[in-house]
Amino acid sequence: MGDLDSDFRAALDGLQAVLPDVDLGGFANKSIAPREPQTILASAFYGKTVKEINGVFGLSPRQKAVFDCLRAPHAQDFLTVIPIEGLGQCMSAVEYRSVLKYRLMIPLYPEDEPCPVCRKVCLDSFGEHALHCKELPGFKYRHDLVRDVLFDVLKRAGIAAKKEAPVNFLTDPKEGRSSLRPADVLVFGWSGGKHACIDFTGVSPLAGFRGSGFVSGQATQKAEAGKISKHEQACIDNQHAFLPFAFDTFGCLAPVASGFLKRVQKAALAHATVSVGHSYVFSRVGFAIQKGVAAQLVARLPTHDL
16 A cells, blocks of 8 residues: 555545445555545445435325435436536526425425415425425526427437427327317427427425325326326337436436436437537436426525515
C-alpha cells in the first residue's frame, strides 16, 4: 500500500471498519484495483446504509414508502440533467425547493388549510392533494409537458412522430365506441412497420396510502395495465401498436415506458452529431416529470413562501 495516497488509504481503512464483510484488499493495489472503484465502494456503503436506516431512525410507514419510491429505477434521473433554458431544463428556486421538500417529506402547507384552488378539501401538509387536484390546468400541464419533451427527444433522435395525432379508433370504455380522441404521440413504423400510439398517464404512488402493503412501482404498473385494457385491442384491430407511458410523481417508470425509452436512447446515441450522455433521454423525461410536479405544488403555496 506504499504507493497509495495517504488520504485514500485512510478512507479505505475507514470503509473497512464500516464494511467488515466486504473484501477491500484489491483496492489497496493500483495495478489490480477494479475500474471505477469509487462507484463500487459508494454502492457497497450505500447498500449497508439502506439496510440499517430503519433501525437507526425508526421510519414511519409513510417515510418507508417514500424512501422506497426514491430508490426506484429512474427516480433520481432528473438530478443529472444539464440546465439548458432553450430545452426547458430549468426551474426557479421556489420550484426546485418545492420538489425537494415533497421528496424529503418536509411540510409544504399549513395543516387544515382549504385548497386555494378547488376550495373543496383541506390541503395535507406534504402535498398529496396538490398533485391530485384537477381544478387547475397544472394537472394537465404535467401530462402535456412530459408529452412535449418526449416528442422533442424523438425528433432530435431522428424518429418520425406526430403529436396529438388524430385517430378514430381509440374507444371510450364507458360507451364502447370511438371517442375521436387523438393519440398523445404517434410514432411511425415503430413496431414491425406498424405505427405506435403512445398514451401518457401520471400517478402518485402515495394516493390512498394505508400504511401497510406498499410496493414501490405498483402504482405505475397498475396504471399501465389500465391503459392497456382500455386501448390496446382497438389499436391492434386497426393495425397499430399501443404503448402506455405511465410514470409517477417521483419519476418511476412502468416497464413499457422504460423499455421504450431505452430503445429511444439507443437511437439518440446513434443519431447524435455531438456527444450525448448515456442517460440523456431518461434525464430529460425525468426532469419534465419533476417540473410538472413543481407547477402543481407551487400553485398552492402561501404567498409568503413564494
